[in-house]
Amino acid sequence: MKFTYYGHSTFSLENSGQILLFDPFISPNPMAKDIHVKDLKVDILCVSHGHGDHIADATTIISHNKEITVIANPEIVGWLQKKESNAEYKGMNHGGTINFKGGSIKMVNAIHSSSLPDGSYGGNPSGFVITLGSKTVFYAGDTALTYDHKLIAEMYQVDCAILPIGDNYTMGIKEAILCAQFVGTKKVIGVHYDTFPAITIDKNLASNSFKEAGVTLLLPSIGESIEL
Ligand code: NI
Numbered sequence: 001m002k003f004t005y006y007g008h009s010t011f012s013l014e015n016s017g018q019i020l021l022f023d024p025f026i027s028p029n030p031m032a033k034d035i036h037v038k039d040l041k042v043d044i045l046c047v048s049h050g051h052g053d054h055i056a057d058a059t060t061i062i063s064h065n066k067e068i069t070v071i072a073n074p075e076i077v078g079w080l081q082k083k084e085s086n087a088e089y090k091g092m093n094h095g096g097t098i099n100f101k102g103g104s105i106k107m108v109n110a111i112h113s114s115s116l117p118d119g120s121y122g123g124n125p126s127g128f129v130i131t132l133g134s135k136t137v138f139y140a141g142d143t144a145l146t147y148d149h150k151l152i153a154e155m156y157q158v159d160c161a162i163l164p165i166g167d168n169y170t171m172g173i174k175e176a177i178l179c180a181q182f183v184g185t186k187k188v189i190g191v192h193y194d195t196f197p198a199i200t201i202d203k204n205l206a207s208n209s210f211k212e213a214g215v216t217l218l219l220p221s222i223g224e225s226i227e228l
């Protein structure tokens with residue numbers, strides 16, 4: 001499975017030519033100015049919650065990808081569908097699993113909020129457990145650390161966790177290390193940091209803290225791909 005980072009909490013997972021994109025926030029992010037939203041090829045778009053820093057480029061991506069499937073909670077699906085009807089929309093909620101050719105995605109709890117950019121109700125915020133080919137990845141979305149993360153280890157063998165580490169709006173470094181232990185993985189990709197002043201981190205301190213706990217923290221640069 002190939003992971004590619006597009007800044008903030010935007011990333012893709014690719015397996016056997018199938019591309020899943022998560023939480024598109026590229027065009028408003030000056031740090032991602034070299035990424036061209038309209039050029040991104042996407043088969044399945046997943047949105048964890050309604051906040052602008054996770055959904056800003058969703059309609060652009062939907063309109064530039066024929067035969068795209070959109071996965072999010074029913075409130076977000078309904079909101080996007082009104083703006084861009086030309087896609088296959090799959091609404092789901094916490095606890096549900098959607099199987100697709102080549103893998104599956106399960107929606108799990110996140111402790112956060114979820115209003116949409118125009119103030120509409122965005123349903124409950126979520127995370128995802130994604131199985132693609134032989135690998136399983138946990139993407140926490142925007143969330144505090146919660147004991148619910150322990151349930152994931154009871155159901156899945158998680159190869160890698162994609163966790164917010166910027167603090168302020170989500171968990172920070174300390175909780176992300178615990179979260180990795182809760183979900184039972186030794187490999188974390190950090191997201192949701194450095195985009196705004198409130199979520200600026202010391203990357204060396206973060207890496208060292210993870211190392212001391214026996215967990216590897218990967219911080220790919222924007223545009224960089226990692227084979228998981
Ligand atoms: Ni958020």
Ligand code: MN
Pocket residue numbers: 051053054142169192
């Ligand atoms: Mn966010």
